[in-house]
Each structure stands twice: as C-alpha cells, then as structure tokens.
Amino acid sequence: MKPKLAVWKFSSCDGCQLTLLDCEDELLAIADAVEIAYFLEATRNRTDGPYDVSLVEGSISTPHEREQIRHVREQSRILVTIGACATAGGIQALRNTRDHGALKSAVYARPDYIDALATATPIAAHVEVDYELRGCPIDKRQLIDTLMALLSGREPRPIHTSQCVECKLAGTACVMVTQGIPCLGPVTSAGCGNLCPSVGRGCYGCFGPSESPNTQALAAEFRELGVEEAVIRDLFAGFTCAAPAFAEEIKRHGG
Amino acid sequence: MAVESYQDRPTRKIEVDALARVEGEGRFKVVIENDRVVHSEFSIFEPPRYFEALLRGRSFMDAPDITSRICGICPIAYIMGASQAMEAALGVEIPPEIVALRRMLYCGEWIQSHVLHTHMLHAPDFLSLADSIELAKVAPDIVKNGLFAKKTGNRVMEVIGGRSIHPVNTRVGGFYRAPPTEAVHGLIDDLKRSEELCLEALDAFAAFDFPDLEMDYDMVVLHTDDEYAIMHGRLIDAAGMDIAVSEFHDHFAEDHVAHSNALQGGRKPDGSAYLVGPLARVNLNRAQLPDDLQARATAAGLEPMCRNPFKSLLARQVEAAYACREAARLAEAYVHFSPGHVDTPARAGTGDGCTEAPRGVCHHRYTLDDDGRILSATIVPPTSQNQKQIEADLVALVNRNTTLDDDKLQWRCEQAIRNYDPCISCATHFLDLEVERR
Numbered sequence: 001m002k003p004k005l006a007v008w009k010f011s012s013c014d015g016c017q018l019t020l021l022d023c024e025d026e027l028l029a030i031a032d033a034v035e036i037a038y039f040l041e042a043t044r045n046r047t048d049g050p051y052d053v054s055l056v057e058g059s060i061s062t063p064h065e066r067e068q069i070r071h072v073r074e075q076s077r078i079l080v081t082i083g084a085c086a087t088a089g090g091i092q093a094l095r096n097t098r099d100h101g102a103l104k105s106a107v108y109a110r111p112d113y114i115d116a117l118a119t120a121t122p123i124a125a126h127v128e129v130d131y132e133l134r135g136c137p138i139d140k141r142q143l144i145d146t147l148m149a150l151l152s153g154r155e156p157r158p159i160h161t162s163q164c165v166e167c168k169l170a171g172t173a174c175v176m177v178t179q180g181i182p183c184l185g186p187v188t189s190a191g192c193g194n195l196c197p198s199v200g201r202g203c204y205g206c207f208g209p210s211e212s213p214n215t216q217a218l219a220a221e222f223r224e225l226g227v228e229e230a231v232i233r234d235l236f237a238g239f240t241c242a243a244p245a246f247a248e249e250i251k252r253h254g255g
Numbered sequence: 256m257a258v259e260s261y262q263d264r265p266t267r268k269i270e271v272d273a274l275a276r277v278e279g280e281g282r283f284k285v286v287i288e289n290d291r292v293v294h295s296e297f298s299i300f301e302p303p304r305y306f307e308a309l310l311r312g313r314s315f316m317d318a319p320d321i322t323s324r325i326c327g328i329c330p331i332a333y334i335m336g337a338s339q340a341m342e343a344a345l346g347v348e349i350p351p352e353i354v355a356l357r358r359m360l361y362c363g364e365w366i367q368s369h370v371l372h373t374h375m376l377h378a379p380d381f382l383s384l385a386d387s388i389e390l391a392k393v394a395p396d397i398v399k400n401g402l403f404a405k406k407t408g409n410r411v412m413e414v415i416g417g418r419s420i421h422p423v424n425t426r427v428g429g430f431y432r433a434p435p436t437e438a439v440h441g442l443i444d445d446l447k448r449s450e451e452l453c454l455e456a457l458d459a460f461a462a463f464d465f466p467d468l469e470m471d472y473d474m475v476v477l478h479t480d481d482e483y484a485i486m487h488g489r490l491i492d493a494a495g496m497d498i499a500v501s502e503f504h505d506h507f508a509e510d511h512v513a514h515s516n517a518l519q520g521g522r523k524p525d526g527s528a529y530l531v532g533p534l535a536r537v538n539l540n541r542a543q544l545p546d547d548l549q550a551r552a553t554a555a556g557l558e559p560m561c562r563n564p565f566k567s568l569l570a571r572q573v574e575a576a577y578a579c580r581e582a583a584r585l586a587e588a589y590v591h592f593s594p595g596h597v598d599t600p601a602r603a604g605t606g607d608g609c610t611e612a613p614r615g616v617c618h619h620r621y622t623l624d625d626d627g628r629i630l631s632a633t634i635v636p637p638t639s640q641n642q643k644q645i646e647a648d649l650v651a652l653v654n655r656n657t658t659l660d661d662d663k664l665q666w667r668c669e670q671a672i673r674n675y676d677p678c679i680s681c682a683t684h685f686l687d688l689e690v691e692r693r
Contacts, residue, residue, distance in 0.1 A: 010302075013324050014326065014327045014328060015326075015328070016327070018327050018420060021375065022405075024403070024406040025406070027402065028398070028399075028402075031388045036388065042375065042386055042387070044379075044385040045385040062302045091309070091321060091324050092304040092305065095305055098308075103308040103309070104303075106305070107307050114303055116302055136421060137327060195417050195423045196423050196431075198417070199424040199431040201423060201432075204423075234317065
C-alpha cells in the first residue's frame with residue numbers, strides 16, 4: 001500500500017500547493033511513490049481518509065474552515081502546514097488588528113452576506129500541527145526534503161537560523177551595512193535561498209521570525225538609518241504579520 | 256462530490272460541492288425541470304481576504320507585492336497591474352528596456368500558467384481521465400513535454416523575477432536589479448524547444464472531440480496594433496468599443512445579484528455578461544499573431560472568431576507557443592542594464608493599470624495621497640468578469656445535453672467551467688454563497 005497524501009486548502013492564494021505541481025522534475029516520481037488521495041487543484045479523484053500525510057495550505061478565516069480543519073486533523077496521521085498563511089495567518093491576518101465590520105463595508109456592497117471570522121489565524125491555533133514549512137510561498141527543495149523524510153520515516157529537520165546566515169553562505173554583501181537598505185534578514189528564518197538580498201533588496205520577512213529574533217534591536221537600527229516609524233511598522237506588517245514576534249513589534253510602532 | 260439524482264422525477268438537480276482542477280474553490284448547481292434549466296448557479300466559496308481595504312494606508316511601493324498574493328498562479332498579472340497603476344498615478348515614464356524585460360517576464364507567466372492548465376488540468380477532461388497522472392500513463396510524451404515547457408516558463412520567472420511564485424525582483428519603476436545578460440540568454444534554447452513542444456501539443460489537442468457548443472460572446476480584450484497585447488493598449492470589443500484603460504469603470508461594473516449573493520462583472524448599464532481571456536484574445540487580436548501561428552491555429556480547428564468555449568484549450572495552447580517565441584525574441588535582444596529601475600518619487604494622484612492576465616483583463620485603480628500612501632484601491636480580476644458568462648455557458652450546455660445521464664452531465668459541466676481556467680483565488684470580490692436546495 002502506498003502512503004496516502006492529501007493536500008488541503010484554506011484561506012490562501014494556491015501558491016504553496018502550486019509549488020508541488022511546480023516540482024516538474026520530481027512530480028511523476030512523487031506521484032509514483034504515494035497515492036494522491038485528495039488534491040482538488042490537481043485531480044478529480046478523491047479517496048476517503050484516513051490519510052498518512054496531509055499538507056495544509058491557508059489560514060482559518062471562516063466558521064466553516066474552523067470546522068473543516070478539525071475534520072482534516074482527525075483524518076490525518078501526520079499534518080504538515082505549508083506556507084505563511086498556514087503557519088502565521090498570512091497577509092490576510094492584517095485584519096486581526098482592524099475593525100472587521102469596517103473592512104467588510106469597505107469591500108462589499110452587502111457586508112451582511114459575508115460569513116467570515118474577525119481574524120485569520122494559523123492552523124496551529126486550532127489543531128495540533130506535526131511539522132511546518134515556512135515561506136510565501138514555501139521553498140520547493142524544503143517541500144521535497146520534507147516529503148522524502150516523511151516517506152522514509154526520517155524526522156524532517158527545519159532550520160530556523162536567520163536569513164543573515166544565507167547571505168554569508170552565498171557571499172551576498174549585506175544590503176543594510178553596505179547600502180543602508182532596511183532588511184528583516186537578521187530576524188527572519190532562512191530557507192528561501194537568499195532571494196531578496198541577492199537582488200539588492202531588503203528581506204521582507206516572508207519566512208517568518210527566526211529563532212530568538214531580536215526585533216527591537218533591529219527596529220532601533222532602522223531608526224538609526226532614518227526610517228520613519230510608519231515604514232518600520234509596515235516592514236513587520238507583511239506576509240507573516242501575525243507571527244507573535246512580528247505582531248509585538250508592529251504594536252510598538254503604532255500598528 | 257455530492258451528486259443527487261432525481262431521474263425518476265421530472266426535476267433533476269446536479270450539484271458538485273467542490274470543483275476539482277481549478278485554482279481555488281468553487282461549486283455549481285443546476286436545476287432541470289422537464290428537460291429545461293430553470294436555475295443555475297456557479298459559485299465561489301473562497302473566503303474574503305479584504306485586499307482592497309488592507310491596502311489603505313500602505314505605501315504605493317507595497318501594492319505590487321501585497322496584491323501578488325491574490326493569486327499564486329498569476330502573481331505577475333497583479334504585480335504588473337499594480338506597478339503600472341502606480342506609475343500612472345506618479346506620472347513616471349518607463350523606458351523601453353524595462354518594458355521589454357517586463358514583457359518577457361509576463362510571457363514566462365503565460366507559459367507556466369497556460370501549460371499547467373492545458374496539460375494538467377484541462378486535457379484530461381477530453382479523454383475522460385481524472386488527472387494528469389492518468390494522462391501520463393496513456394500519453395506520457397504529452398505530459399513530459401508539458402512539464403518541460405512549464406518548467407521553462409517558471410525558469411523565465413526565476414531568472415528575471417528571482418522566484419516563480421511571488422517574484423521578489425519587481426518593483427514600481429522596474430526591477431531591483433536587471434538580470435545578467437548571460438542568464439537571460441541561457442533561456443533561449445529551452446524557449447525555442449518549448450515552442451516546438453507547445454505546437455506539437457496543439458496538434459495533439461486538435462484531435463480531441465470538442466463538445467458542440469456555440470455562444471454569442473461579447474468579447475473584451477486589451478488591444479494594440481503593434482503587438483499581441485499583454486501589458487499595453489486600449490480596451491476593445493467586436494462592436495467598436497475603443498477606450499483607454501482609465502475609462503474601464505465607466506463601461507464595466509460589478510453587479511450585486513441578489514439571487515446568487517455574488518458580485519459579478521457586467522457591462523454598464525444593463526449588467527450583461529462579457530468574455531475575457533484567451534479565446535477572446537485570439538479572436539480579436541488574431542492579426543497581431545505571427546502569420547504562421549495564425550495558420551497553425553486554423554489548422555488545429557481554431558477558426559477565426561471561434562465561439563466554442565471548449566476550444567479555449569486550443570487558444571491557450573496557441574498563446575503558450577506564442578509566449579515561448581516572444582520570450583525567446585526578447586531574450587535574444589536583451590542586454591543587461593543598470594540601474595534596473597527609474598526613480599518613483601511620491602506624490603498625490605490616481606492611476607489605472609490594466610494587463611492581460613493569463614485568464615483575461617485584470618484592472619487596478621489606486622488613489623494616493625501626497626506621501627504616496629494608498630487612499631483607495633479597486634481591483635477587478637478576470638474570473639470575476641467571466642463569472643456571468645460561465646453561468647450562461649452552463650445553461651446553454653445543459654439545455655443541449657439533458658439526455659446525458661447525471662454523471663456524464665456533471666462531468667461535462669465541470670469541463671465547461673474549466674474552459675475558463677477559473678482562478679477562483681482572485682477572490683477580492685467574491686462572496687461566500689450557500690447553495691439553495693429545493
């Protein structure tokens with residue numbers, strides 16, 4: 001019996017599950033190694049649970065999703081959250097500190113038709129999560145490594161050192177030291193493959209907080225560079241804005 | 256998949272409660288009485304994410320990256336629509352080398368999005384297969400060749416954008432850093448090979464049995480006489496409309512339809528359905544395609560002004576081949592430049608940005624204050640605009656096929672929805688909809 005893989009979507013953009021379909025070189029081998037039991041974006045076939053591995057994309061933002069995630073948990077031996085929405089709430093978690101009624105009225109002519117929660121929260125706020133993959137979107141190599149580990153009975157080993165380590169390993173000159181560009185790299189988890197600094201741009205934190213992030217020290221450094229308070233706030237108020245370390249820092253800057 | 260059958264009674268209900276092989280989540284419901292459709296609903300149950308409201312107060316520089324998260328399959332459409340709208344608001348002119356590199360990047364997105372859809376999501380329907388894994392067993396070359404072309408499209412996005420899903424190297428004003436000449440030139444051979452493979456697939460798809468359906472479409476596309484429009488031009492239709500993208504909201508509106516609880520795009524003033532996307536583009540911009548590709552399209556069964564929605568598969572595949580050729584041409588002409596962007600000083604203003612996303616016209620409008628902070632944002636994605644037309648197609652299709660049994664009819668309806676490659680994640684406006692059960 002092949003292990004049964006399921007892929008679930010909650011509030012999200014589909015980009016993280018697309019990462020699985022973007023494994024062009026490995027896709028047919030993966031499809032050979034597992035039974036794709038539930039993956040609506042890719043197949044009409046659906047097999048009932050229980051599932052050996054569930055990949056869960058998206059955050060919980062409606063009453064229906066809050067029920068659905070419990071069902072997914074019950075049906076899954078191993079549950080892996082994939083991406084910034086599932087692990088930290090995603091960009092839509094910006095709503096968590098706003099007036100939900102006002103947001104509804106701003107976008108919809110009939111806000112009373114909207115059946116949504118006032119918050120968008122990570123999966124772990126609702127059910128137990130076994131492993132998580134960070135990123136907006138997740139990194140393809142990390143996804144394949146994790147699937148291989150789980151299929152071979154090995155423990156996946158996520159690394160949450162800071163993005164600075166990836167810059168050093170890649171030989172990328174520090175954009176903050178050499179160009180004065182504000183960068184979240186010192187407090188953001190490695191894993192993307194050193195993308196933003198390598199094009200001369202500051203990291204925007206899409207892999208979420210690293211281990212022991214000292215956000216206050218970094219914010220002080222931004223101030224030294226002459227960055228305005230509102231800009232410091234918005235730097236942390238990105239795709240992982242609701243991760244506790246970043247949410248705390250946003251509050252310190254009037255968010 | 257909940258299918259309720261009422262074949263022993265004059266009323267039949269066909270429901271699919273979670274639609275497969277679309278990006279995002281949707282469902283539809285058709286009620287048939289005495290062999291006529293009396294009710295049809297195509298609906299979206301994507302949760303609202305309030306993008307337009309959450310953008311208020313943010314810097315104009317944040318809009319491309321934030322709106323790209325509307326859709327992981329077509330992030331470039333959002334990045335470019337938002338960037339162009341901001342540049343219009345700021346009064347910034349973009350030099351030709353940046354325009355050309357953006358077009359090449361956008362071609363990369365067309366390739367990966369179109370090939371994903373034609374090979375992996377749509378083609379299996381025509382062979383009564385559940386997915387591309389099953390397709391790979393009966394037609395391994397089609398799937399392998401498709402994966403090669405899709406990977407090439409993704410590599411274009413990685414080389415220019417830094418990452419294929421949610422690229423990081425784009426910004427208002429251009430790019431953080433233009434890629435090295437040799438990295439871009441390194442894509443040329445694979446792009447040329449991908450064009451050949453896309454055309455081979457076009458010929459293979461031409462042999463499919465296309466269900467018989469002709470619709471009287473009101474098609475709307477971005478058009479310019481100079482090239483096959485992707486990022487620049489005016490909005491036209493077949494009846495002579497010719498407007499600037501800044502006039503979009505004078506001609507189109509999102510209606511609030513009480514019976515379906517959904518916001519849907521429609522023409523002003525009557526709210527009538529219209530069609531955007533590959534079939535509309537290949538029909539109205541056919542003269543801007545190279546002559547040989549026009550001939551290949553005709554030979555494959557995609558005749559001029561084709562109105563069979565199932566042949567959107569062919570339109571998408573012609574465009575995939577075109578995007579490979581266009582990206583290769585732009586790559587050959589590419590020389591690294593620095594800086595990668597023009598300066599974009601903040602000022603107050605309103606700007607419109609409109610591009611041809613893989614699924615059709617995608618329109619953005621923003622108003623900025625003196626500091627360049629966003630006062631208002633309005634985004635009209637293609638699937639919202641096509642939603643009424645999808646319903647109209649379904650009604651016409653079911654009325655012609657009431658003799659099919661429920662399973663076959665249900666699958667045919669799913670296939671008709673997938674004609675639109677509906678990117679349901681672009682749910683900036685979609686409401687959650689409860690299916691009404693009789």
